[in-house]
Every structure is written in structure tokens, then in C-alpha cells.
Amino acid sequence: MPSVATSSDRAATSQAEVSSEIGAIEAAYQRAGVEETQPRLDYAPYRSSVLRHPTKDLHHADPEGVELWTPCFGPRDVGALEADLTIGQRGEPIGERMVVTGRVVDGDGRPVRRQLVEIWQANAAGRYIHQRDQHPAPVDPNFTGTGRCLTDDDGYYRFTTIKPGPYPWKNHRNAWRPAHIHFSLFGTEFTQRMITQMYFPGDPLFALDPIYQAITDRKARDRLVATYDHDVTTHEWATGYRWDVVLTGASRTPMEDS
16 A cells, blocks of 8 residues: 555654755855854855845045035934834734834944934735735735834934744745844944844744854854843833844944945
8 A cells, every 4th residue: 555644744754854954054154164243245055145245346435525415314304203113004003013122332332322223124924015025925004114213312222113024035945034123224424324134032043044144153143133121011012122233343233234
């Protein structure tokens, strides 16, 4: 008689495939070499990494001349309501409402005051409102996924948003990105723009994500992960996470080169 695969057999096969993928990806990470605190520009497990940074020599520019033509933002330009991603539409977005807050500091721990912080993210189903995102997950008509604010005198930012979902991407077979929020910060000058990602604690997809693992130094990777903070929660309204950003120095938050 032909053999019949049971549910336990299929589960074992699926687990073996997952374990094999983890092993292959981890081996590629180990071959990458020494640990580094910033993402590698050309990182083999992250197939499109070569497309995510300049490939030609940079052009030198007069910093004073650049500053004369770059925009700046103040309280009159950024409204307080722009930091709440759960309002401004006809209804409420679907998903876990949460508060994300933290400090932006320099390498000496000094607050970076009145600086523009922008975020963008997927919705609770892991879908961006973008024409290129064709992931077969629902678009939330009440969630744009974008917000911005200015840091206060102590360097604090604060957003109210929805916890994003993971989503598939085509880097490798059965590839899924961990839930994350993109951050853009401008430091002490507009020309010092920094782009990075904030992750959530305990995500099982960390070991399988080449973008996260492109930072080969474990402590540097850990700096990208927010901390659940019950003091940040709002009673019967929102959970709370805390994530600080260090712009310079040995403990600088890993950033994306653009």
C-alpha cells in the first residue's frame, strides 16, 4: 500500500525545512567575517544590498552653501497632531494601538533638541499604502502609516500608532520581514539625515532576516530593538514601547546608508 503522510509527518517536514533555512542563512552570516556595528554595504544574504547605497565617488560640496538652500522645520511647520497616526481619517485603524517614545541624544548623552523625527510603517496586516506594495493583505483605509514630530527640550519624541505586522519579501525563499518601524532623523544639521529601523522584542523572525543580521555585531543589533515599558502605556487605550536613538559615537544606533 502507498504510504500516507500524517499531519505530524508534515509538521516534522515543515520544521526540518525551516531549520535548514535558518542553518543556511546563519552560515552565510558567519562567512561575512568580523563583527561590525553598522550594516554592511554589500552583504550577500541581503541580495539587493548592492542597490541600496552609492556606487560612485561622492561629490564634495561646500557645507555652508548647502545649508543656505536646505529646508528647516520648527513648531510652525510640524503640528502636534502629526505624531498621532491613529487619527485624521474617517474611522479608527485596525490593530494594536501603541505609544512609541524615546530620546534622541548625541554620543555624549546630550539631548538633540527640536529636531525633526519622521516615521513610516506597514499596517497591522503588514501592508504599506504604496502602489508598489502588492502583498495580498488588506489595506487599512484609516491608516496611512506616516507621521512626524519634533523632539522636545530633553530630546524626547513620542508617537501614537498601530503595531505593524510582518510581511513577505522576495529576498529568498519564504522570506518574511520582522515587524518594524522606519525612522528618519536629521541630527544637528539637515544634511546629517539618518535613516534606521526599530524592531520589537522577541520577534522570531530576527534569525531569518538578512537586513537585521547585516549588522554582525550582536550588541549593535540589540540597539535596534525597542523595550516594552508599562510606564509608557495608556490605561485601557495603548501599550507602550521605549526606544532611544544615539546619533554619534561608539554606541551610535545602526543606520542605513542612502
